[in-house]
Amino acid sequence: MIDPFKRLARKGLFLFDPETAHGMSIAALKSGLVPACQITPDPRLRQSVAGLTFENPLGMAAGYDKNAEVPEALLKLGFGFTEIGTVTPKPQSGNPRPRIFRLVEDEGIINRLGFNNEGHDAAFGRLAALRGGGMIGVNIGANKDSEDRIADYVAGIRRFYSVARYFTANISSPNTPGLRDLQGRESLAVLLSSVLAARDEMAATSGRKIPVFLKIAPDLTEEGMDDIAAEALSHALDGLIVSNTTLSRDGLKDQRQAKEAGGLSGVPLFEKSTAVLARMRKRVGPDLPIIGVGGVSSAETALEKIRAGADLVQLYSCMVYEGPGLVGDIVRGLSKLLDREKAGSIRDLRDTRLDYWAARKV
Numbered sequence: 226m227i228d229p230f231k232r233l234a235r236k237g238l239f240l241f242d243p244e245t246a247h248g249m250s251i252a253a254l255k256s257g258l259v260p261a262c263q264i265t266p267d268p269r270l271r272q273s274v275a276g277l278t279f280e281n282p283l284g285m286a287a288g289y290d291k292n293a294e295v296p297e298a299l300l301k302l303g304f305g306f307t308e309i310g311t312v313t314p315k316p317q318s319g320n321p322r323p324r325i326f327r328l329v330e331d332e333g334i335i336n337r338l339g340f341n342n343e344g345h346d347a348a349f350g351r352l353a354a355l356r357g358g359g360m361i362g363v364n365i366g367a368n369k370d371s372e373d374r375i376a377d378y379v380a381g382i383r384r385f386y387s388v389a390r391y392f393t394a395n396i397s398s399p400n401t402p403g404l405r406d407l408q409g410r411e412s413l414a415v416l417l418s419s420v421l422a423a424r425d426e427m428a429a430t431s432g433r434k435i436p437v438f439l440k441i442a443p444d445l446t447e448e449g450m451d452d453i454a455a456e457a458l459s460h461a462l463d464g465l466i467v468s469n470t471t472l473s474r475d476g477l478k479d480q481r482q483a484k485e486a487g488g489l490s491g492v493p494l495f496e497k498s499t500a501v502l503a504r505m506r507k508r509v510g511p512d513l514p515i516i517g518v519g520g521v522s523s524a525e526t527a528l529e530k531i532r533a534g535a536d537l538v539q540l541y542s543c544m545v546y547e548g549p550g551l552v553g554d555i556v557r558g559l560s561k562l563l564d565r566e567k568a569g570s571i572r573d574l575r576d577t578r579l580d581y582w583a584a585r586k587v
Contacts (some may be wrong), residue, residue: 226250244323248442249296254298255298256406259302262553262556263327264557265282267281269560269563270556270563272572275463275514276434276534277436278359278390280301280336281559282531282536282571283303283538285308287395290346291312291343293310293351300361307349308361310499313345314381314384317339320400327545329479329546330478331477331491331492332546333489333490334468335485335486336487337400339398345380345384353387362391363389363392363395363563375416375580378394382420385582386431390435391437392424392435392436392438398452399470408441410452414460418440424437433557438516439466440468441465441468443469444473446503450505450508451508457513464516465511466470467515467516469491471488472489490581491520492543493520494542495522499520499529499530502582503578505537506583507534507579514538516537516539517534521538522551522552523541524558524562526561527559531571533581534582536572536575559571
């Protein structure tokens, strides 16, 4: 039996180009047309990560709500947290359209948006106007034409410090030329030193220390993973997000759309991102928080990320295919999986498939 939303999405929203459909979904959330999800809180799903308490481990990844238009509406869908952005200091239009492509057979998305957003001031104004106190993270990036990209990240910390529950420094988008170079060890050391120094300065004056996460790519070499792990640990980073989109096109059915430039997300990213997650967990040890993202489409795949070493998980692309009801389905499904496993907490299942995923060849 096909879910009513899926029928609407595939026969209705899919008549529109992906970027138009995305705008329509934002408008629907703003208007209240998308109903809130009624989920009975399950204390077994509550997680304490980087000094923050998450009511459940499922979050909305950055990229959907770039301009902080609907963070509270997203939380009402059942997410334990949501992440706005990526937001840059100055507004920028991003790359030319079309720049989002559905790979329906693969349940994947290719995008080359290029950090299109309205800039710091617009997003800050919306977040400052909120009164709900929800778990909202801010994903910060650099303008394409910036003369000092590291300064752009520092500016993001300073601008959003009063409204962010956590920060994500996004250095792994493939759609801003040269951005992934910041993952190199020397550049990463400078970035982390600068960003964390700005955070510590703001913490000293505000009295609250906001965690900073680093979002990395799945297309790293073993040496690249070694370097990131070493710098993350030496700088006392608060956590990692693994991973952003991939440039790989391995195994895709839709070879026509596969030729489009940009980062691939959705179901085809699941195995690669989960293997990289496990390898990073092996490198950083048990204590550094990791958020797993890439191809989460069900309670089973969300739990598999946790089994591979994640403390929390995020999704975005799979909701394009499954609709907003996916959030409640996953959260309720995780409770059922805990019943099956007779687990007192979802934390008890973390790392239980770590060795399997770390050894996976992708």
